[in-house]
Amino acid sequence: MTAAGAPAWADGARILYNVVAVGGALAGDKVTTGVSLAEVHSWPMVPPHWIHLPASVAFAATNVDSTDCPPGWVRHSREFSFTDMATAPALAWLRHVRGFISIAIPTAA
Amino acid sequence: MLIATYALSTGSERTTALVKTVILPREGERHLHGNASFTSAYVLRASVEAQALGHGLILLHSHPHSAGWQRLSDMDRNTESEYERVARTITKTPLVGMTLGGADEAWSARFWFDRTAPSWAESVRTVSAKLKVTWNDQLRGIPAVTRSQQRTVSSWGESTQKSIARLRILVVGAGSVGLDVAQRLAATGIEEIGVMDYDAVEIVNLDRMIGATRLDAALGRAKVDVAARLMKSAATARRFRVSTHEVSITDPAGVSMALDYDVIFSCVDRPWPRAVLNEIAYSDLIPVIDGGIALDTFRDGRMRNGIWRAHTLVPGRPCMACLGQLVLGDVALDKNGLLDDPEYIAGANREAPSRQNVAALSSSVSAALLAQFVSLTAHPGGRGVSAPLRYLLSTHTLEHSAAPSGPYCPYENALAVGDARTPIAEQREDWRAIVRQRSTKKATLRLRGLAAIEGILTRAIGRLK
Ligand SMILES: [Zn+2]
Numbered sequence: 001m002t003a004a005g006a007p008a009w010a011d012g013a014r015i016l017y018n019v020v021a022v023g024g025a026l027a028g029d030k031v032t033t034g035v036s037l038a039e040v041h042s043w044p045m046v047p048p049h050w051i052h053l054p055a056s057v058a059f060a061a062t063n064v065d066s067t068d069c070p071p072g073w074v075r076h077s078r079e080f081s082f083t084d085m086a087t088a089p090a091l092a093w094l095r096h097v098r099g100f101i102s103i104a105i106p107t108a109a
Numbered sequence: 110m111l112i113a114t115y116a117l118s119t120g121s122e123r124t125t126a127l128v129k130t131v132i133l134p135r136e137g138e139r140h141l142h143g144n145a146s147f148t149s150a151y152v153l154r155a156s157v158e159a160q161a162l163g164h165g166l167i168l169l170h171s172h173p174h175s176a177g178w179q180r181l182s183d184m185d186r187n188t189e190s191e192y193e194r195v196a197r198t199i200t201k202t203p204l205v206g207m208t209l210g211g212a213d214e215a216w217s218a219r220f221w222f223d224r225t226a227p228s229w230a231e232s233v234r235t236v237s238a239k240l241k242v243t244w245n246d247q248l249r250g251i252p253a254v255t256r257s258q259q260r261t262v263s264s265w266g267e268s269t270q271k272s273i274a275r276l277r278i279l280v281v282g283a284g285s286v287g288l289d290v291a292q293r294l295a296a297t298g299i300e301e302i303g304v305m306d307y308d309a310v311e312i313v314n315l316d317r318m319i320g321a322t323r324l325d326a327a328l329g330r331a332k333v334d335v336a337a338r339l340m341k342s343a344a345t346a347r348r349f350r351v352s353t354h355e356v357s358i359t360d361p362a363g364v365s366m367a368l369d370y371d372v373i374f375s376c377v378d379r380p381w382p383r384a385v386l387n388e389i390a391y392s393d394l395i396p397v398i399d400g401g402i403a404l405d406t407f408r409d410g411r412m413r414n415g416i417w418r419a420h421t422l423v424p425g426r427p428c429m430a431c432l433g434q435l436v437l438g439d440v441a442l443d444k445n446g447l448l449d450d451p452e453y454i455a456g457a458n459r460e461a462p463s464r465q466n467v468a469a470l471s472s473s474v475s476a477a478l479l480a481q482f483v484s485l486t487a488h489p490g491g492r493g494v495s496a497p498l499r500y501l502l503s504t505h506t507l508e509h510s511a512a513p514s515g516p517y518c519p520y521e522n523a524l525a526v527g528d529a530r531t532p533i534a535e536q537r538e539d540w541r542a543i544v545r546q547r548s549t550k551k552a553t554l555r556l557r558g559l560a561a562i563e564g565i566l567t568r569a570i571g572r573l574k
Contacts, residue, residue: 044531046384047440077456079438080437082438083433085430086516
C-alpha cells in the first residue's frame with residue numbers, strides 16, 4: 001500500500017489507510033478507510049470485498065454490515081471486478097476505493 | 110557442473126523439489142583442468158546464498174553421452190555425499206543431486222537426507238507448453254502395453270504411451286465434464302487417476318452425467334464413487350488405481366492431495382476453487398487444464414450462442430485471471446457465500462450464475478480439455494499446448510486468444526514458490542458436513558437390494574479378461 005501511495009496501519013481487526021476523494025460530497029477531503037484483516041489473508045491473490053468507512057459517509061445505495069467495525073464505523077459491500085493484470089494490485093484496489101468514496105452523497109445531518 | 114536452488118512442494122504423499130535459480134560459479138570456483146568437480150568454495154558460497162533466499166541446494170552435473178535415468182558413479186556419489194552435510198547444515202534442507210543424460214536430455218534426481226545413501230526420486234518433470242517427464246523405472250515400473258491399447262499405442266508410439274500411462278492425473282469436479290474426462294483418461298491406459306468432488310449425484314445431473322444411473326441419484330451416491338466405478342469399467346491399464354477424494358479443493362486438505370499429482374483437470378466453475386487451481390499451476394508447477402462452457406439464450410428462451418473454452422495453465426501461458434476467465438473480486442464473494450444469496454445478487458445488480466448446459470455440448474468441453482492434454486503430453490507435431498482456445502457455436506469459429514500475461518499478475522509472478530504459496534484455501538466445515546451426512550444416510554431396503562445386485566454384476570464383469 002505504501003508503494004501505491006497510501007501507507008496503511010493496523011487497527012484491531014482492520015487495516016486502515018487514507019484516501020483523498022476526487023468527487024462527490026467529500027471531494028478534496030482526506031477520508032480514512034480500510035479493510036478487514038480477515039479479508040486480506042490471500043492478498044494479492046484474492047482481493048477483499050468490504051470497504052470500511054466512518055458511518056457518517058453516506059451513499060445513495062449500499063449494503064452495509066458492522067463486522068470487524070468499532071462503534072461509528074460500517075463496512076460497505078462493493079464489487080471489485082479486478083481483471084487488469086497490467087496494474088499493480090494495490091493500485092487497482094486504491095482506485096476502486098477512491099472511485100467509491102468519490103460518489104458519496106451529502107449527509108442529512 | 111552447476112549449482113541451483115530449490116523450493117519444496119509438499120503434498121500429502123509426495124515431496125517435490127522445484128528448481129528455482131541457478132547460482133553460477135565465479136572465477137576460481139571451478140577446476141578448469143582434470144576432473145571437473147565442485148570446489149568447496151563454490152558449494153559454500155552457494156549454500157549461503159540459498160539459505161538467504163530460504164531455498165535448498167541442488168548440485169547438477171551431466172553425463173554427456175548417456176541416455177535415460179542416470180545412476181551415480183562412485184566419484185559423483187562421493188562428491189554429493191561429501192557436500193551433503195555442508196548444504197544441510199547451512200540451508201536446513203536436504204541436498205538434491207541431479208544428473209542430465211546428454212544424449213536425450215533426460216534428468217534424474219535424488220534427495221540426500223543423510224550422507225550414507227541418496228533417496229532416489231521417482232521422476233523429474235519439466236513443465237512448459239510441453240510436459241516432459243523422465244521416469245525412474247525402478248521406482249515406477251514401465252507399464253505393460255495391453256491388448257486393448259493397440260489402437261492407442263499405434264497413434265503416438267510405445268514410448269509416449271509408457272510415459273503418459275505413468276502420469277498421476279487428478280480430475281477436480283466430477284460433473285458432466287469431469288466424469289467424461291476421467292473415463293477417457295482411464296481408457297487411455299493411465300494407471301493412477303484421482304477424482305475430487307464432495308457432492309452427490311442428483312436427478313438434475315442425469316441429463317449430463319453420462320454413465321450415472323437413476324440408482325446413483327436415488328441413493329445419492331458420491332460423484333467420485335460413480336466416477337470410480339465408470340473409470341474401472343473403462344480402464345485399459347493392467348494395474349489401475351483410482352483415488353476418490355471426497356474433499357473440497359478450497360480446503361488445505363484438498364490442496365495437499367492435489368500436490369501429489371502431475372497434471373490436474375479443472376472441471377469446476379466457481380471462482381474460489383478455480384483460484385486455488387490457478388495458483389497451484391504456477392506456484393507448484395503442476396499443469397492445470399481448465400475450460401468451461403457458457404450458453405446464452407434469447408429472452409424467449411431460444412438459444413442465442415454457446416461458447417466453450419480450453420486452455421492449459423503452465424509457465425509462459427497466461428493464467429485464468431489474465432485470460433479474463435477468473436474475476437479475482439468474485440473469489441471473495443464466493444468465499445462469503447454471496448454468489449448463492451438471491452438477496453445479494455438482486456442488491457448488487459448481478460446476473461444470477463448461468464446454469465444452462467446440455468449434454469450435446471458439454472462433451473465439446475471435455476473434448477477440448479482432452480485435446481489440450483494430448484498436446485501437453487504427446488506433443489503432436491513437436492508442439493505443446495496451444496494458446497487459449499475458444500469456440501463460438503453461433504458463428505462456428507475457433508479463436509486463439511492473444512491475451513498476454515499481465516506484468517503484475519500475482520499468480521504467475523509467484524512461480525515455483527511451492528510451500529511458500531499464499532494460502533487461498535481455507536479450512537471449512539460446510540463441505541465436511543455434506544460428506545458426513547451422506548455417509549450416515551440410510552437407503553430403503555429396495556434400493557439397497559438393487560445396489561447389492563448391481564455390485565455383484567459389476568464385479569463379475571470386471572473379472573472378465
Ligand atoms: Zn496471470
